Amino acid sequence: MNPEEEVSRPGRRAQAAGNTGETSNAPRVRPASGHGLGHRPLPPLSLYVHVPWCVRKCPYCDFNSHEAQDSVPEEAYLKALQADLEQALPLIWGRQVISIFIGGGTPSLLSAQAIDSMLASFRACLNLLPDAEITLEANPGTAEAGRFRDYAASGVNRLSLGVQSFNDEALRALGRIHDAKQARAAIDMALSAVDRVNLDLMYALPGQTLEACRLDLTTAMSFQTGHLSLYHLTLEPNTVFAKYPPPLPDDDLAATMHELILETTAAAGWEQYEVSAYARSVADRSLHNQNYWTFGDYLGIGPGAHGKLSFHDRILRQARHRMPESWMTRSLQRDGSHIAETRTLMPQELPFEFMLNTLRLKNGVEAGLFPAHTGLPITVILPTLKRLEDKGLLSVQAGRLRTTELGWKYLNDVVSEFLD
Ligand SMILES: C[S@@+](CC[C@H](N)C(=O)[O-])C[C@H]1O[C@@H](n2cnc3c(N)ncnc32)[C@H](O)[C@@H]1O
Ligand code: SF4
DSSP states (O other): OOHHHHTTTTTOHHHHHHHTTOOOOOOOOOOBTBOOOTTSOOOOEEEEEEEOEESSOOTTOOSSOEEOSSSOOHHHHHHHHHHHHHHHGGGSTTOEEEEEEEEESOGGGSOHHHHHHHHHHHHHHSEEEEEEEEEEEEOGGGOOHHHHHHHHHHTOOEEEEEEEOSOHHHHHHTTOSOOHHHHHHHHHHHHHHOSEEEEEEEESOTTOOHHHHHHHHHHHHHTOOEEEEEEEOOOOTTSHHHHSOOOOOOHHHHHHHHHHHHHHHHHTTOEEOBSSEEESSGGGSOHHHHHHHTTOEEEEESTTOEEEEEOSSOEEEEEEOSSHHHHHHHHHHTSSTTEEEEEEOOGGGHHHHHHHHHTTBTTOEETTHHHHHHOSOGGGGHHHHHHHHHTTSEEEETTEEEEOHHHHHTHHHHHHGGGO
């Protein structure tokens, strides 16, 4: 998923606004000597590709996803994607790409040939690291063993499956196009196609009991995929669920479910390395998402995709037009009109932007990453760091910035302090 969507998961709306630059609350940090990465190496670069179609729109989903009417216009999409990429190349000349995430929507709606030609064009145009992590998001309702194997043969080496639950009743309430049996079959297919598989699961589902939540989690863990993304189902504005809310577990039960998730994963030796991400080992973590969370760079192509790109004198945020048709037409015009927004981040926005991402990591980040990825001296945040340390919310030890246990509980508040 694109990071703007990623940070907007469980109760992180305030942070999401910051990440998309919508916050009106301008921070008062004044860098001592201008801003820019100067001669420092630029942050690692990833590529995000948005595929906007789904078989059916789920009632809880506020992603940029649209029901594919009869079929996906693959050819037109690939042409527009190529045009989008080619127009973006001058922004990333010579830079190595460390990971690709093909997200959606439902990228598994695309044929094996489409993914093959997409990846072939990326290899031809980009300086792609030979062992780059290449993830593709799939919906179990669109899974096919042969297609997964073909994706892998084209270079996809990680599959992320939107399982959500193994309970048929819950899946029906969520309006999913698959049942539990199909979810299990899709996981088996994914595991036999690639070495690295992530399962997305949601909890606090309509009518869900604690026992049902436990069963979903233990079932997911029993597949030993090595990575789980566990999201609290949130009622997002402008969704069917926001208009017609289903009966959801109350806050106490949802909190107990969260506790259960923490205890069960920890007891099995899994690490919660980020707000919603759990890995069996360090090698199982998502490289692509870790690049977002360490304030790395990413080029986002496809409808509605967001990007963040650093230069030696500035950091740019971009957003593509959201509607697939409009993005396709505009991208093919090759006049830059497919880009809805381009904005240079103000130096005073950077501390908040940096912390918004990096403090999502349970172990935080090396303090040296702040100057390296923002171009600002660490001195601009020292007073805030000190204030948060004094309150027992943040620790700055052995060159690492991270929240304390208390700070982790109040992450939104901690991050907001960097707006001041
Ligand atoms: C782009 S979707 C994943 C792939 C595919 N579209 C699917 O749903 O199977 C990313 C994930 O975000 C999570 N998600 C979507 N809407 C959510 C919401 N309202 N609350 C919590 N998690 C949500 C789901 O777990 C979903 O699998
Ligand atoms: S399949 Fe995934 S992206 Fe599509 S509507 Fe459902 S949750 Fe959203």
